[in-house]
Amino acid sequence: MPPWRDVIAVERGSLLMSDQTVEHYERIAADYDEHWSYDPDYVWRFSRAITDALRLTRTDAIADVGCGTGLYTRRLAAEVEPERPILCVDPVPAMLERLPASRSLQPLVASAEDLATGRVALPEPGRLDAIVLKESFHHVADRRETLEGLAGLLSRHGRILLVMLPRTIHHPLFHEAHQRFGELQPEPAEIVDMVAEVGLRASVSYRTFHMAIDRERYVRMLASRYMSVLGEFSDDELRAGIEQFRHAYRNDPVLRFDDHFAFIKGWVRPG
Numbered sequence: 586m587p588p589w590r591d592v593i594a595v596e597r598g599s600l601l602m603s604d605q606t607v608e609h610y611e612r613i614a615a616d617y618d619e620h621w622s623y624d625p626d627y628v629w630r631f632s633r634a635i636t637d638a639l640r641l642t643r644t645d646a647i648a649d650v651g652c653g654t655g656l657y658t659r660r661l662a663a664e665v666e667p668e669r670p671i672l673c674v675d676p677v678p679a680m681l682e683r684l685p686a687s688r689s690l691q692p693l694v695a696s697a698e699d700l701a702t703g704r705v706a707l708p709e710p711g712r713l714d715a716i717v718l719k720e721s722f723h724h725v726a727d728r729r730e731t732l733e734g735l736a737g738l739l740s741r742h743g744r745i746l747l748v749m750l751p752r753t754i755h756h757p758l759f760h761e762a763h764q765r766f767g768e769l770q771p772e773p774a775e776i777v778d779m780v781a782e783v784g785l786r787a788s789v790s791y792r793t794f795h796m797a798i799d800r801e802r803y804v805r806m807l808a809s810r811y812m813s814v815l816g817e818f819s820d821d822e823l824r825a826g827i828e829q830f831r832h833a834y835r836n837d838p839v840l841r842f843d844d845h846f847a848f849i850k851g852w853v854r855p856g
């Protein structure tokens with residue numbers, strides 16, 4: 586067992602997260618990668634989009650905050666071949682434990698808030714050139730303060746990328762899940778404003794990924810609560826939702842939908 590696994594257990598105490606979020610990711614950690622591995626091309630395309638958006642280079646000091654199992658981080662590492670390991674930050678040890686042992690991935694148990702406030706220090710002295718937060722920023726409680734703290738960790742050519750879903754999504758979820766998602770998900774335009782408010786040069790673009798998923802596979806994904814919004818429902822509510830889904834898509838053995846993501850960028854201003 587790699588030595589950092591011990592560190593995970595010790596540092597757990599510093600985390601400030603809702604029990605529901607922790608439990609959700611502890612429950613899905615083992616199957617997380619499996620949900621997306623049916624289409625490895627999707628993961629590669631996505632990682633390439635992140636590399637392009639951040640213009641990552643080998644010499645960059647990179648952190649992936651809320652990296653989860655490192656499903657995308659390990660592709661970023663393979664593409665960029667960074668000289669220093671990518672710092673893989675996540676507050677849920679069960680997710681980080683799925684990270685492959687690799688010289689180019691350095692795990693750190695911490696939340697975005699922990700890093701932003703300095704409660705957990707960067708393992709290496711110096712600043713970060715690029716920070717990625719892919720589908721993790723919606724879990725952050727005090728977003729403005731956290732963004733400000735993260736921006737403070739950037740080097741003078743530093744940049745940050747927040748990848749997030751918009752409030753309205755085309756995933757074939759059941760009605761109540763769509764509704765709840767819309768209530769919980771922050772509005773990307775507000776995050777863009779926040780990026781500008783903390784002093785970074787802000788911009789946003791949208792990327793679309795065309796999805797095709799076997800319906801029965803998608804049922805298994807729903808049943809395992811593959812999206813955190815599904816953790817909002819009791820077992821009975823989820824069962825009813827899946828029934829609703831089965832009825833709505835009874836004639837579609839393969840589900841096709843467009844997955845739109847906001848790519849929100851913040852660049853350190855020259856000067």
Ligand SMILES: C[S@@+](CC[C@H](N)C(=O)[O-])C[C@H]1O[C@@H](n2cnc3c(N)ncnc32)[C@H](O)[C@@H]1O
Pocket residue numbers: 602606610650651652653654655656657674675676677680695696697698718719720721724725726
């Ligand atoms: C939807 S997963 C995304 C994981 C990975 N970025 C990916 O795209 O596969 C969200 C991740 O955010 C992490 N997370 C939850 N709260 C967080 C926080 N306050 N700061 C940083 N990460 C957090 C979760 O543990 C989880 O691994």
